[in-house]
Amino acid sequence: MKRGVLCIFILIALASCRDDEVIRGPLQPFSLEWPAHFPPPPLRADNPLTEQGVVLGKKLFFDPILSSDRTQSCASCHHQPDGFTDRKNALSRGVLGQLGTRNSMPLFNLLLHNNGFFWDGRSVKLREQALLPIQDHLEMNENLPNVVSKLNDIRTYRLMFDAAFGNKEITSERIGLALEQYMYSLVSGDSKFDRVQRGLDTFSISEKKGQILFNTEFNPSSGIKGADCFHCHGDINFTNNEYLNNGLDSVFADKGRALVTGRVNDEGKFKVPSLRNVEVTGPYMHDGRMKTLEEVVEHYNSGIRFSSTLDPNMHTIRQGLQLTASEKRDLVNFLKTLTDQTYLNNPKYR
Ligand code: HEC
Ligand code: HEC
Structure with a gap:
């Protein structure tokens, strides 16, 4: 009888020591689901994606322990159903309810x-980026030594850092590397647009007209309508990865790229965002000033504001694109073909 009780006690103790989240054994390369019609993934040789690293990064990304009062995780402002952005807030709110910029x-x-x-x-x-929201006073408002010490108190984390990096040492550098691995594992390449590219689907007439407008130069003398979007949003990821001024303001409340380079020439320039999943990533622009895609299209159609750093591709449309109501709808319908339900619902990402 006594032996039976002891056995049960040992079994319970063993069960509570089992950590389902920990992947044991040698490092396993992460199987990245990378679309065949994309250029090969430029993987980072100094931080190869492993199953152990990605799963640790995912746990960190969703864990409010990274914030000062344990109320906010990365996922609080980056929700998967919104394309990992924040549909609720035009400007982000931090742990203390502080309004970001x-x-x-x-x-x-x-x-x-x-x-x-x-x-x-x-x-x-990206590994450096990942540590900044943790320390940002307007966001998670925590410091790295505290995060390291909080994580060190948790056995599962010690085991997961061991599995991903070869020993139990938890450092801020490793936190950055794990978050980088997880974020690099998020891939979107299965929208209707992608399926059309691969010959698996066809655009409606309106979507096709929208695509042509998107990819056609604005040149009224040619007699062909064009919305000129492709200059900046034209690559496979719908961005040229540059910092440009798309004519939102003539006076800049936020100086954008110039805050980094110190060059007057960069004032009012912001990262050209990818337009993939744009249907669900609103509100739009760096300060979330526009609520709908219709508003965005109307901005490009008739709302461009002049300034000395305005992109030359915008000068051509200063008089307005002169799109008809149905052409504006076509453009929005094309943008909506970039919504990728596979990515938005991928259970591996949460
Ligand atoms: C309070 C809301 C908030 C939290 C919490 C937050 N973010 Fe963000 N994230 C933002 C905002 C706002 C931006 C844009 C900031 C800027 O440009 O200054 C951003 C930008 C980013 C970017 C840049 C993407 C790009 O295309 O350049 C990455 C990556 C990112 N966040 C990852 C994270 C990670 C990892 C965490 C957790 C450690 C995190 N974020 C926590 C609001 C948040
Ligand atoms: C000169 C380059 C350029 C051209 C041309 C251009 N854009 Fe943009 N686009 C940008 C930049 C830069 C931003 C971000 C601006 C900001 O937030 O300050 C942006 C933002 C957007 C956004 C908001 C995305 C988000 O996540 O907030 C949408 C949607 C968009 N553009 C669609 C279009 C469409 C449609 C066209 C064609 C009618 C177009 N763009 C033409 C540079 C350009």
Whole structure:
């Protein structure tokens, strides 16, 4: 009888020591689901994606322990159903309810971002970027030594850092590397647009007209209508990865890229965002000033504001694109073909 009780006690003790989240054994390369019609993924040789690293990064991303009062995780401002951005807030709110100055950014295909992170590009590497929201007073308002010590108190984390990095040491550098691995694993390449590219689907007449407008130069003398979007949003990831001024303001409340470079010439320039999943990533622009895609299209159609740093591709449309109501609808319908339900619902990302 006594022996039976002891056995049960040991079994319970063993069960409570089992950590389902910990992947044991040698490092396993992460199987990245990368679309065949994309250029090959520019993987980072100094931080190879592993199953152990990605799963640790995911746990960190969703864990409010990274914030000072344990109420806010990365996912609080980056929700998967919104393309990992924040539909609720035009400007982000931090742990203490503090209002930030910018709109949260979507997270996917970050491997293709070769020119910095944030609206102003102030982070060159994703692993460095990942540590900034933790320390930002307007966001998670925590410091790195505290985060390291909080994580060190948790056995599962010690085991997961061991599994991902070869020993139990938890450092802020490793936190950055794990978050980088997880964020690089988020891939979007299965929208209707992609399926049309691969010959698996066809556009409606309106979507096709929208695509042509999107990819056609504005040149009224040619007699062909064009909305000129492709100059900046034309690559496979719908961004040229540059910092440009798309004519939102003539006086800049937020100086954008110039805050990083110190050059007057960069005032009012912001990262050209990818338009993939744009249907769900609103509100739009660096300060979330526009609520709908219709408003965005109307901005390009008739709302461009002049300034000395306005992109030359915008000069051509200063008089307005002169799109008809149905052409504006076509453009919006094309943008909606970039919504990727596979990515938005991928259970591996949560
Ligand atoms: C309080 C809301 C908030 C929290 C919490 C937050 N973010 Fe963000 N995130 C933002 C905002 C706002 C921006 C744009 C900031 C800017 O440009 O200055 C951003 C930008 C980013 C970008 C840049 C994307 C790009 O395309 O350049 C990445 C990556 C990112 N966040 C990852 C994270 C990670 C990782 C965490 C957790 C450690 C996190 N965020 C926590 C609001 C938040
Ligand atoms: C000169 C380059 C340029 C051209 C041309 C251009 N854009 Fe943009 N676009 C940008 C930049 C830069 C931003 C971000 C601006 C900001 O937030 O300050 C942006 C933002 C957007 C956004 C908001 C995305 C988000 O996540 O907030 C949409 C939608 C958009 N553009 C669609 C279009 C469409 C449609 C066209 C063609 C009618 C177009 N763009 C033409 C540079 C350009």
